[in-house]
Amino acid sequence: MAAPTRRTVLGLARCWRRFESPWSLGSRSLTLAAAPSNSASPWRLLGALCLQRPPLVSKQLTPMQEEMAALLQQIEIERSLYSDHELRALDEAEQLAKKKSDLYEEDDEKNILLVQDLEDMWEQKFLQFKPGARITDADVKNDRSSLHRKLDRNLILLVKEKLGDQDIWMLPQAEWQPGETLRQTAERTLATLSENNLEAKFLGNAPCGHYKFKFPQAVRAEGSLGAKIFFFKALLLTGDFSPAVEKGRHVWASKEELGDYLKPKYLAQVRRFLLDL
Amino acid sequence: MAAAALGAAWRALRPASGLLGPRPTQPRDARRRASLLSFWGFVPMRAEPLRKKKKVDPEKDQAAKERLQKRIRRLEKATQELIPVEEFITPVKFLNQARQRPPVQLPFEESERSALLLKKWSLYKQREHELERAAIASLLEAQREAVRELELTLHAEANKRDPGLFP
Numbered sequence: 001m002a003a004p005t006r007r008t009v010l011g012l013a014r015c016w017r018r019f020e021s022p023w024s025l026g027s028r029s030l031t032l033a034a035a036p037s038n039s040a041s042p043w044r045l046l047g048a049l050c051l052q053r054p055p056l057v058s059k060q061l062t063p064m065q066e067e068m069a070a071l072l073q074q075i076e077i078e079r080s081l082y083s084d085h086e087l088r089a090l091d092e093a094e095q096l097a098k099k100k101s102d103l104y105e106e107d108d109e110k111n112i113l114l115v116q117d118l119e120d121m122w123e124q125k126f127l128q129f130k131p132g133a134r135i136t137d138a139d140v141k142n143d144r145s146s147l148h149r150k151l152d153r154n155l156i157l158l159v160k161e162k163l164g165d166q167d168i169w170m171l172p173q174a175e176w177q178p179g180e181t182l183r184q185t186a187e188r189t190l191a192t193l194s195e196n197n198l199e200a201k202f203l204g205n206a207p208c209g210h211y212k213f214k215f216p217q218a219v220r221a222e223g224s225l226g227a228k229i230f231f232f233k234a235l236l237l238t239g240d241f242s243p244a245v246e247k248g249r250h251v252w253a254s255k256e257e258l259g260d261y262l263k264p265k266y267l268a269q270v271r272r273f274l275l276d277l
Numbered sequence: 278m279a280a281a282a283l284g285a286a287w288r289a290l291r292p293a294s295g296l297l298g299p300r301p302t303q304p305r306d307a308r309r310r311a312s313l314l315s316f317w318g319f320v321p322m323r324a325e326p327l328r329k330k331k332k333v334d335p336e337k338d339q340a341a342k343e344r345l346q347k348r349i350r351r352l353e354k355a356t357q358e359l360i361p362v363e364e365f366i367t368p369v370k371f372l373n374q375a376r377q378r379p380p381v382q383l384p385f386e387e388s389e390r391s392a393l394l395l396k397k398w399s400l401y402k403q404r405e406h407e408l409e410r411a412a413i414a415s416l417l418e419a420q421r422e423a424v425r426e427l428e429l430t431l432h433a434e435a436n437k438r439d440p441g442l443f444p
Binding site for chain 1 (some may be wrong): 305345371375376377378383391394395397398401408412413415416418419420422423424426427439441
């Protein structure tokens with residue numbers, strides 16, 4: 001608990017220093033009156049969207065988990081009672097043995113379908129069943145802009161934006177406008193991204209993380225010292241980017257692949273609120 | 278008034294002596310009686326005077342309340358008994374002796390292997406739990422910090438509940 005309090009104290013101190021420095025005579029009443037009005041705040045507010053596609057398929061078991069599963073199955077069978085099916089199998093085995101030893105026909109079997117036949121039928125059906133592929137085409141081609149890849153992981157949307165003169169990969173964001181909540185900013189980002197093709201469920205009104213940075217000296221205009229980005233989590237329900245959108249501007253990345261795209265400090269903050277699965 | 282009515286009735290009903298002789302004829306008497314009865318029959322002559330409601334009502338109410346209280350007490354005593362859970366009673370067909378499996382004797386290596394595997398598994402699960410806990414703690418911490426930052430810039434919306442998330 002000491003670390004966060006220290007960080008907030010520092011943050012507070014930094015903020016107060018920001019408020020005080022433009023006014024060198026800095027009387028308390030001036031700063032207190034200036035704080036509520038947003039025009040004096042040097043931080044630009046941005047609402048960003050952490051859009052996740054939840055996994056569609058369960059993860060494959062690790063070797064340890066497979067062994068354990070087998071052991072548990074064995075223990076369960078050992079400690080159980082015979083089921084109806086097994087009792088029937090035992091009875092029929094006895095009857096067969098008797099018939100072989102007696103060598104005369106008793107009344108014809110009431111049940112023509114022996115347990116063995118049933119089990120063979122089931123075996124056949126199981127061999128014919130083909131489960132869906134876990135590794136899709138997009139995985140093989142490593143097409144990262146497709147939504148149909150890595151079916152057992154969470155995928156996050158990243159977009160490439162022009163910031164200053166650089167192209168930077170980041171989570172989609174939009175500038176906050178006065179009169180709306182930050183969550184509405186995030187919803188607006190979602191709408192502008194795909195022209196209302198993507199539908200998402202937002203997880204609450206509170207942001208899940210934030211990132212603040214100061215502009216380099218060249219870009220710093222008066223009154224804007226830096227920006228604060230607040231991330232809002234949303235789960236993708238339906239929809240995808242239409243193929244008409246130019247490739248290369250967006251990517252669906254899993255948590256490991258984020259490192260390929262995001263800057264280190266940004267990445268560190270984003271990683272904190274993403275569960276590893 | 279009732280006494281006067283009674284007196285009139287008695288005089289009417291007693292056999293009229295002198296005019297008709299000691300034994301009056303049946304039909305006439307019956308007719309008189311019928312007509313008299315038809316008139317007086319409606320008036321309840323043998324009733325007690327009407328009782329006032331106030332005396333008996335509180336008694337009746339109290340008696341009713343006590344009956345209810347008794348019933349409640351009896352019900353409460355009944356609910357303290359444990360109701361048997363259906364799932365804990367083994368069905369009769371599973372008590373059949375023929376269903377018991379013969380006990381399997383595992384070879385020594387198998388039992389060793391399974392014991393080792395169980396120990397490794399417990400360690401693996403413990404590590405997994407620690408990782409999960411750390412992940413959740415970092416999630417919560419990130420959110421807490423974000424909300425604090427938001428409050429510094431004076432926004433009150435983050436603390437409101439989202440009704441869309443509640444079932």
